Structures are given as C-alpha cells and as structure tokens.
Amino acid sequence: MAPPPAPQTMKERILETADKLFYLQGIRAIGVDTIAAEIGISKRTLYNHFPSKDALIAAYLERRFVHARPSDKPPAEQILGTFDSLERRFSAKDFRGCPFVNAVAELGPTDRAVKKIAIAFKESRRVWFRERLTELGVAEAEALATQLVLLVDGSIAQDLVRDDPAMARAAKEAAKVLLRNAGVDVGGGAAKPTATRGKRAPQQ
Amino acid sequence: MAPPPAPQTMKERILETADKLFYLQGIRAIGVDTIAAEIGISKRTLYNHFPSKDALIAAYLERRFVHARPSDKPPAEQILGTFDSLERRFSAKDFRGCPFVNAVAELGPTDRAVKKIAIAFKESRRVWFRERLTELGVAEAEALATQLVLLVDGSIAQDLVRDDPAMARAAKEAAKVLLRNAGVDVGGGAAKPTATRGKRAPQQ
DNA sequence: TTTTGGTTACACAGACCTGTGTAATTAGTC
DNA sequence: GACTAATTACACAGGTCTGTGTAACCAAAA
Incomplete structure (x- = not known):
C-alpha cells in the first residue's frame, strides 16, 4: 500500500x-x-x-509555492477554513511567518528574483479568495478578496512577533464580519442587506 | 522663528x-x-x-518606537486617519515595511532583545486602537483593536512585497465595515444595531 | 576489467564582517 | 601656552562567507 x-x-x-x-x-x-x-x-x-x-x-x-488543493466543501467553509489552518500552523512551534515576506525583508529591495516570486505567491492567494467569493455570488469579490488577504498576512505578521495563535482566531472573526457584510451566510448571525450585497450565487 | x-x-x-x-x-x-x-x-x-x-x-x-501624538480629533476619525497616513507612507518610495517586523524576520527567533521591543511596539499600537474604541463606547474594544491591528500589519506586509498603496485603502474599507458593525458611525452607511453594539460613550 | 559519474576530503582564494590597538591630530578650555 | 577630550588614520586579529580546484574514492554499468 x-x-x-x-x-x-x-x-x-x-x-x-x-x-x-x-x-x-x-x-x-x-x-x-x-x-x-x-x-x-x-x-x-x-x-x-x-x-x-x-x-x-x-x-x-x-x-514553498504550493498551490491550494481543490476542495468540494462549500466556498464559505473553505474561506473560513483558511484561518483555522492558520491557527494550527501558528500553534506549531516551527512556524516562523511567511517565507516569502521574510525573504523580501531579509534580502532587501534589490533582489528582483525573490520579489517576483513573492508577488506571484501573494497574488495567487488573492485570486484563490476571489474565486471562492465569486462562487458565492459576491459582487465585490475583488475588493473583498484583497481585504481577506490583509487579514491573513496581518495575522501572520502579528504571530511572527507575538507567537500568539489567537491572532488567527481574531482574523477569522473579522473575516466573518466582512463576509456577512457582503451578504454571505456564515452562520451565527443573519446576513444584513446592504447596497453592496451580492446576488444569490448564479454560478455554473 | x-x-x-x-x-x-x-x-x-x-x-x-x-x-x-x-x-x-x-x-x-x-x-x-x-x-x-x-x-x-x-x-x-x-x-x-x-x-x-x-x-x-x-x-x-x-x-523608531515613536509614540502616537495626542489628537483632539474625534476618535473614529483618528482611527481611520491611521490608514490614510499609512497610504501616504506606502506612496513614499522610501517605505520598506515595518522596521520591527523586518528586524525580527532578519535577526531570527534567537535575538530576544529585538523581539522584546518588537512586541512592545505592536502592543502599543493595539492599545492605542483600544483606547480610541473605548472612547467611542465600543463594547468589544479589545477584540476589535486586535482586528484593526491585523489590517494595519496586513497592509504593510502586502505593500512590502507588492508596492501597492491601494492596500492601505483596502484596509481602510475593511476597517470601516468592522467599525460600523460595532455600532460606530463612520459615515456613508447607517450603523446597524447588533448584539455586540456598544452603549453610548459614558467615559469620563 | 575498464570506464564512467557522482561523491568526498581538503585546501584555498577573495571578500566581507566585527571589534581593537595605537599614535597622531585637532579643537576647545583653562 | 598647556591641558583635555574627541576624533582620525590605519593596521590587524579573528571570524564568516561563497565559490573553486584537485586528487582520491567508490559503485555500478559496459
């Protein structure tokens, strides 16, 4: 076997x-x-x-540039799951921040090659979020994906200096608020109607 | 003069x-x-x-550990102003991320002295947000302050690799949603009543 | 067996780094 | 002028690093 x-x-x-x-x-x-x-x-x-x-x-x-595996879980669950796996990684004692951000910080602004791959990686994460949001029928998927990425990177940076896995939970709570605000049902509280609310998922 | x-x-x-x-x-x-x-x-x-x-x-x-100057502007404006000044700093060509995060990334986990001051700095920013939120009468000031800090650090990390000042604007928009959700009036959209909504500021 | 390719041990060049030692020099003060 | 304190030039010790050169070695294939 x-x-x-x-x-x-x-x-x-x-x-x-x-x-x-x-x-x-x-x-x-x-x-x-x-x-x-x-x-x-x-x-x-x-x-x-x-x-x-x-x-x-x-x-x-x-x-290090591993692409996210496809999943058949509902998109909202996938998105929030990101923060759960982040929390698990923060809790491991061999976590030391984002290798790409660290490399850029260490090697400086001159190293074009490193910066290029770091940008590609960050962008791939953003696109992944955007695709999940589009599946959910969120109107402003682009903007929301960026905001979610900020939460991810923010919690990584905070955990790097503070060693506090709770940063991942805080990011998840914030993500829930942002998702709910965009009309996504994330459980626990009713979605609030908003000008920027997405239509019901019409995708494929 | x-x-x-x-x-x-x-x-x-x-x-x-x-x-x-x-x-x-x-x-x-x-x-x-x-x-x-x-x-x-x-x-x-x-x-x-x-x-x-x-x-x-x-x-x-x-x-580098400069403490925020006291301001007499309304707290909500101060909070959102953080992201505006972040955007200005991102636009300057001599911006290269957070010196404390960079130092921790560069010097590694062994350097206790550097890590200590980095933690102190990050904490001081969180406390600053929390104080402004308390002035606004936000109930869960502690949790929300942490979330705002995530947005700040996330946009800094993103700008470090992407050189994109728009990250600050994205963070600001996310911050507005989080504030509004906590019952703070940030203009542009009515505050939604919520279980976790703060009472009117009773402080001193 | 002979050949071939990856490997090892080891020395070494050349660069850069932190930190020190020392004697000469400058500038300000009494 | 004389004394003092900071600064300078410069050599150097001792360490680290990247990268190379070379001869010996070993194992598997021909």
Whole structure:
C-alpha cells in the first residue's frame, strides 16, 4: 500500500534541508556549509546540484509555492477554513511567518528574483479568495478578496512577533464580519442587506 | 522663528544614518564601516559611541518606537486617519515595511532583545486602537483593536512585497465595515444595531 | 576489467564582517 | 601656552562567507 521508501534524489534532500534551515533560521543566517553538514554531504556535492546560493534560494522559494488543493466543501467553509489552518500552523512551534515576506525583508529591495516570486505567491492567494467569493455570488469579490488577504498576512505578521495563535482566531472573526457584510451566510448571525450585497450565487 | 540649526550630537548623527541604512537596506546588509563612511567619520568614533553593532541596532529600534501624538480629533476619525497616513507612507518610495517586523524576520527567533521591543511596539499600537474604541463606547474594544491591528500589519506586509498603496485603502474599507458593525458611525452607511453594539460613550 | 559519474576530503582564494590597538591630530578650555 | 577630550588614520586579529580546484574514492554499468 504505502509507496516504496521514496528513493529521494540528492537534489531533493538538499532542498528539503535548505528549506528547514532557511525558513527556521533565516536565509542570511544559514551558510551553504551548514546545509551540507546537516545532510552529511560535502559542500562540493551541493555546488554540483546548484550553481550558487542564489539558485538554491530561488529553488527553496519555488518549492514553498504550493498551490491550494481543490476542495468540494462549500466556498464559505473553505474561506473560513483558511484561518483555522492558520491557527494550527501558528500553534506549531516551527512556524516562523511567511517565507516569502521574510525573504523580501531579509534580502532587501534589490533582489528582483525573490520579489517576483513573492508577488506571484501573494497574488495567487488573492485570486484563490476571489474565486471562492465569486462562487458565492459576491459582487465585490475583488475588493473583498484583497481585504481577506490583509487579514491573513496581518495575522501572520502579528504571530511572527507575538507567537500568539489567537491572532488567527481574531482574523477569522473579522473575516466573518466582512463576509456577512457582503451578504454571505456564515452562520451565527443573519446576513444584513446592504447596497453592496451580492446576488444569490448564479454560478455554473 | 526657526530654531537654530540644531547642533546635532555625534550620537544622533550616527543614529540617523544607521536608521536610514538599516531600514532601507536591511540590518544584516549594512556593516558598521558603511555607516561610518556614509557620515564621513572613522569606524573608531562610531565604536566610541556604541559598544557594539547590537547596541546600535537596539538604539535604532528604540528610536523608531515613536509614540502616537495626542489628537483632539474625534476618535473614529483618528482611527481611520491611521490608514490614510499609512497610504501616504506606502506612496513614499522610501517605505520598506515595518522596521520591527523586518528586524525580527532578519535577526531570527534567537535575538530576544529585538523581539522584546518588537512586541512592545505592536502592543502599543493595539492599545492605542483600544483606547480610541473605548472612547467611542465600543463594547468589544479589545477584540476589535486586535482586528484593526491585523489590517494595519496586513497592509504593510502586502505593500512590502507588492508596492501597492491601494492596500492601505483596502484596509481602510475593511476597517470601516468592522467599525460600523460595532455600532460606530463612520459615515456613508447607517450603523446597524447588533448584539455586540456598544452603549453610548459614558467615559469620563 | 575498464570506464564512467557522482561523491568526498581538503585546501584555498577573495571578500566581507566585527571589534581593537595605537599614535597622531585637532579643537576647545583653562 | 598647556591641558583635555574627541576624533582620525590605519593596521590587524579573528571570524564568516561563497565559490573553486584537485586528487582520491567508490559503485555500478559496459
């Protein structure tokens, strides 16, 4: 049943270790020597698989860029579920903020490559929210998606400095208010009629 | 009229330059040599005023910890004004996120001193929101203040990677919805009566 | 067996960093 | 002028980092 022990390629082993160290301790704080030592390989081998540390950093971020899995739960549940999984991640002791935001903060405004992938990631999250909102028939899906993204990133930043998983719950409560205000039924309180209220979901 | 040219002390000159370089290019990216060279002083002089780079970093962050000036505008206006000034700062080309969040991201979870001042700063902003909300008679000032802080930090993080001042406007719109939902009149739409609505401000 | 490809150990270049030591210099004050 | 305090120039120790060069090694394929 379980697939064979997955003969992990050397490249993947390097990436996996780089990911752990870069993310937990910072890209600038970790040297290639440290990564090689952690795996138990020589630095030469590492450089045989990645031409430079920059290339390794880029590969690290690209590997972090996982797209959301499709789900058949109702869209509103999916949206709010985001905040639940955020809370779970905040509670894990190996959470240290958003790797993309951290990379931009660490590497500075000069590193175009890093910024580019960070933008792409943030945008993909926003689009995901927007699609769920459109499914719900929300009129101003675009604007609301942006606001939800702000709550996500805000809670991540707050948790990064405060180590407080409650930030995810606070974000979820705020998200509920915003959704309800847009005419989405999120349980617990009646949707209030509003000028910007969405029509009933007519999609497909 | 204008005060005399302000005979800036050497310490202040160092701090000012360190601030500019640390904030714009990153703490790890800037060496003490660079700071000294930028001012045109010797590295020795810098070390005569600060015992170590760590001390300089701490002083830099403490100097960034400016407390909000008291205002006599109505509290709701003050709260929303936060997002306006955020938008102005986003539009400036020398904005590069929150120095405290950046420092925590750069220096990692080990640096207790940096984390401590970052927490203190974030908390002071939350308290400021809470006080304004209490003045408005909002019942759940505590929870709402946290949510507003999420919007602030979220828009900062988003602008950091996207360079989009519109993030501040989006945060402001979300804040309006949250305030309105708590019974605060923010103009443009009637406050909706709610279970959690605040009583009329009875404070002092 | 011979060949081939990935790997290892290890030294090293070149850069940059923090922090110190020292003697000379400047500027202000008594 | 003489004394004092800050500043300067400059070398340097000791550390870290990225990236390369090289010869030996090992295992599997031909």
